[in-house]
Amino acid sequence: MILPRLLPAEPEPLPLDPARAALLLIDMQRDFLEAGGFGEALGNDVTRLHAAIGPCQAVLAAARAAGVMVIHTREGHRPDLSDAPPAKLARGAPGRRIGDPGPMGRILIQGEPGHDIIPALAPIAGEPVVDKPGKGAFHATGLEAMLRNRGIETLLVGGVTTEVCVHTTIREGNDRGFRCVALADCCASYFPEFHALGLAMIKAQGGIFGWVSDSVALTAALATPAAA
Numbered sequence: 001m002i003l004p005r006l007l008p009a010e011p012e013p014l015p016l017d018p019a020r021a022a023l024l025l026i027d028m029q030r031d032f033l034e035a036g037g038f039g040e041a042l043g044n045d046v047t048r049l050h051a052a053i054g055p056c057q058a059v060l061a062a063a064r065a066a067g068v069m070v071i072h073t074r075e076g077h078r079p080d081l082s083d084a085p086p087a088k089l090a091r092g093a094p095g096r097r098i099g100d101p102g103p104m105g106r107i108l109i110q111g112e113p114g115h116d117i118i119p120a121l122a123p124i125a126g127e128p129v130v131d132k133p134g135k136g137a138f139h140a141t142g143l144e145a146m147l148r149n150r151g152i153e154t155l156l157v158g159g160v161t162t163e164v165c166v167h168t169t170i171r172e173g174n175d176r177g178f179r180c181v182a183l184a185d186c187c188a189s190y191f192p193e194f195h196a197l198g199l200a201m202i203k204a205q206g207g208i209f210g211w212v213s214d215s216v217a218l219t220a221a222l223a224t225p226a227a228a
C-alpha cells in the first residue's frame, strides 16, 4: 500500500502528493520588492520583503526537482488601464499612482521593467505566469482552469504580501476546494505584525481556511520518498 507523504504544518500535518500539488509564487515582482516601484510609491520600506527571497528560491528549486507544478503570478494592468478600477487607480500619492512613470517604467503596468518577476526567482520554460488585475490570483484569470486541468488539489503558497495578495489568493483557493498552505518564511509583508497575524488567521480555528508550513518542512517532505 502506498501511503502519502505528510507535510508538517499547523494546525496539523497534511498529506502531500507532489503530482497533485502546485507551488504558487505570488507577485515576487520588482514593483513590490525594489526601490521605485508600486510598493515604495505607497510609502512602504521594500527591504522588509527581502527575507522571503531565499526561502522562495529554496522551495522553487525543490519543486522543480520533484516535478511539482510551479505557477508564478504578477499583479498589474494593461497599458491603457482599461482593467484597472477607478477606486484602485486613486490609491497613493498623485504622480506615484498606477500608470504613472517611475524609475522602473510605468508603475504596475504589464510589459514595464517593474512588472517583471525579480531575477532571483525568474520563471523557466514550462512554468505558467498568471497576470492578474486584482489581489487574488483567481479573480479574472485562468488560474482555476490550469489547476483543475492538472488535477491539482493542494496549493503551496509563497510571495508578497502576506496579508494582501497571498491572503486573498488563499481565501479564494479555499472557497474553491483547494487545500491551501501558506509557506511562512516564503511570504513577507511591509508590516511584520500583519505578516504574523495573517498567518495566525489562516491556521486558527482548526485551520479555518488553510494550513501554515515553511520552506524547511516542504523541501524535506519533497526530498523524502513516499512511504511504502
Ligand code: TIU
Residues within 6 Å of the ligand: 026, 027, 032, 039, 042, 075, 135, 160, 161, 162, 164, 165, 166, 190
Ligand atoms: N500593498 C500591498 O501590500 N500589496 C499589494 O498591493 N499587492 C500584493 O500584495 N501583491
